Amino acid sequence: MKYLAEFQNPELARGLLDDIRAAVTRPWALMEVCGGQTHTIIRQGIDQLLPDGVELIHGPGCPVCVTPLEVIDKALAIAARPGVIFCSFGDMLRVPGTDRDLFRVRSEGGDVRVVYSPLDALRIATENPDREVVFFGIGFETTAPPNAMAVHQARKRGIRNFSMLVSHVRVPPAIDAVMGSPDCRVQGFLAAGHVCSVMGTSEYPELAARHRVPIVVTGFEPLDILEGIRRVVRQLERGEHTVDNAYPRAVRPEGNPAARAMLSDVFEVTDRAWRGIGTIPLSGWRLSPRYREHDAEHRFDVVDIATREPAACRSGEVLQGLLKPNQCEAFGTDCTPRSPLGATMVSSEGACAAYYLYRRLGTPTTPLEASSVV
Ligand code: SF4
Numbered sequence: 001m002k003y004l005a006e007f008q009n010p011e012l013a014r015g016l017l018d019d020i021r022a023a024v025t026r027p028w029a030l031m032e033v034c035g036g037q038t039h040t041i042i043r044q045g046i047d048q049l050l051p052d053g054v055e056l057i058h059g060p061g062c063p064v065c066v067t068p069l070e071v072i073d074k075a076l077a078i079a080a081r082p083g084v085i086f087c088s089f090g091d092m093l094r095v096p097g098t099d100r101d102l103f104r105v106r107s108e109g110g111d112v113r114v115v116y117s118p119l120d121a122l123r124i125a126t127e128n129p130d131r132e133v134v135f136f137g138i139g140f141e142t143t144a145p146p147n148a149m150a151v152h153q154a155r156k157r158g159i160r161n162f163s164m165l166v167s168h169v170r171v172p173p174a175i176d177a178v179m180g181s182p183d184c185r186v187q188g189f190l191a192a193g194h195v196c197s198v199m200g201t202s203e204y205p206e207l208a209a210r211h212r213v214p215i216v217v218t219g220f221e222p223l224d225i226l227e228g229i230r231r232v233v234r235q236l237e238r239g240e241h242t243v244d245n246a247y248p249r250a251v252r253p254e255g256n257p258a259a260r261a262m263l264s265d266v267f268e269v270t271d272r273a274w275r276g277i278g279t280i281p282l283s284g285w286r287l288s289p290r291y292r293e294h295d296a297e298h299r300f301d302v303v304d305i306a307t308r309e310p311a312a313c314r315s316g317e318v319l320q321g322l323l324k325p326n327q328c329e330a331f332g333t334d335c336t337p338r339s340p341l342g343a344t345m346v347s348s349e350g351a352c353a354a355y356y357l358y359r360r361l362g363t364p365t366t367p368l369e370a371s372s373v374v
Pocket of ligand 1: 312313314315316318325329330331335336340341342343344345352
């Protein structure tokens, strides 16, 4: 398949690995921001092929994983109300809230439907004018534009029974928060290429300069990942810290102007809580006042949410790159994809799910082993 198979070529992969080996003179810790990149890395064993001392730390870029428990609980409360049709992408249905998930709400009589686009939810709203239709709008800069478009269309077409429960997050403030953590070991970033295809790269030079870290915009196929690593390592070895685009077939510096204009129209930047991490200033979007009538939190006034995370789940540390999934005591025992304790075991982009799916089941037993497990 064009643009896919040629970025999986084993010969070229070996060449890139040779280049990385030749360049490395000392240990480096790199963070891949996106959960899609984490899955490529673990599925292909890229982390195990890298030279000793080059460590990949898995970042917080899994949208399902970082949606805060309070928002999940609000979704559950809204979905359980009579007269509501609650629409969501499928991977949110198994994310555990404080005491149940959306599957449980559906089994108890709630009208919870899986859709493949927010516009499907809009169609359901037009077909059911006597019902309240709510779409669960979560994710990074990648899913935000179509969600913004759905709200924009609802307002324009006067579809008043459509609303959205919004929990959108933004990548650059998360990179800033990771670098601001006192425990941070990250020395360079593979930035998420699809996010930059929407937003461009203008937010990154200031971050790279202030934290003195190279940031390389990277794609998702094995050769993309290896090329991103090669460019980060090359900068680190030279003492450089600039923004570099290793994904030019999808990313332009200005991003997608039409998508950005839609985002600016519908959303406004706000502080946002990240599950397991806490509140990161200016790290999210909410509906702007012009669209308040389509804001599910405003419409349903869900209050008195008392959240409770499972004590055994260490997904907050996983999401900050402080812990590898198989270092969690519950990994593969009390917590599996069939009965997940945390969202990082549920999502198709979650690091815990990647380790479980691709059989990284060995648990480190000593600090030395633990630090070398990647
Ligand atoms: S393995 Fe399960 S319990 Fe442990 S951090 Fe991951 S999701 Fe949480």
